[in-house]
Amino acid sequence: xxxxxxxxxxxxxxxxxxxxxxxxxxxxxxxxxxxxxxxxxxxxxxxxxxxxxxxxxxxxxxxxxxxxxxxxxxxxxxxxxxxxxxxxxxxxxxxxxxxxxxxxxxxxxxxxxxxxxxxxxxxxxxxxxxxxxxxxxxxxxxxxxxxxxxxxxxxxxxxxxxxxxxxxxx
Numbered sequence: 001x002x003x004x005x006x007x008x009x010x011x012x013x014x015x016x017x018x019x020x021x022x023x024x025x026x027x028x029x030x031x032x033x034x035x036x037x038x039x040x041x042x043x044x045x046x047x048x049x050x051x052x053x054x055x056x057x058x059x060x061x062x063x064x065x066x067x068x069x070x071x072x073x074x075x076x077x078x079x080x081x082x083x084x085x086x087x088x089x090x091x092x093x094x095x096x097x098x099x100x101x102x103x104x105x106x107x108x109x110x111x112x113x114x115x116x117x118x119x120x121x122x123x124x125x126x127x128x129x130x131x132x133x134x135x136x137x138x139x140x141x142x143x144x145x146x147x148x149x150x151x152x153x154x155x156x157x158x159x160x161x162x163x164x165x166x167x168x169x170x
Contacts (some may be wrong), residue, residue, distance in 0.1 A: 051140035069121035074133035
């Protein structure tokens with residue numbers, strides 16, 4: 001588990017490892033500004049959202065340990081969730097842009113998915129790090145009073161790249 005105070009250090013390490021793992025300095029300047037923009041935006045979203053983050057390996061370990069948690073996929077049902085999602089995940093779609101207001105009907109529907117236990121471990125993901133759907137889901141879970149909310153930033157893309165199993169809707 002990472003505390004909010006360690007998020008920036010964690011992100012800097014990711015950026016450095018990603019940069020050094022692709023032929024070291026041969027990639028110098030190739031697209032670093034884009035990586036930086038993604039990292040800074042992500043750090044700001046985490047700070048605004050008040051949630052925690054979980055890595056691909058950590059989430060897989062939690063699943064293997066059969067932790068009592070709810071995993072929420074925030075991608076569109078037909079275009080993504082139906083085709084592939086993390087095993088056991090439920091679906092609740094959010095838009096990509098930051099959602100600053102939810103009407104009462106949307107709040108009630110999201111709370112119904114999240115359930116009554118405000119201390120339950122909840123992991124929310126979308127497609128990939130740049131996608132804002134998981135930020136919206138995690139932020140709104142926190143806004144609704146849930147206390148143990150994690151955003152899985154790598155999303156289904158990182159999950160599949162790690163060659164972990166997925167489920168499909170038949």
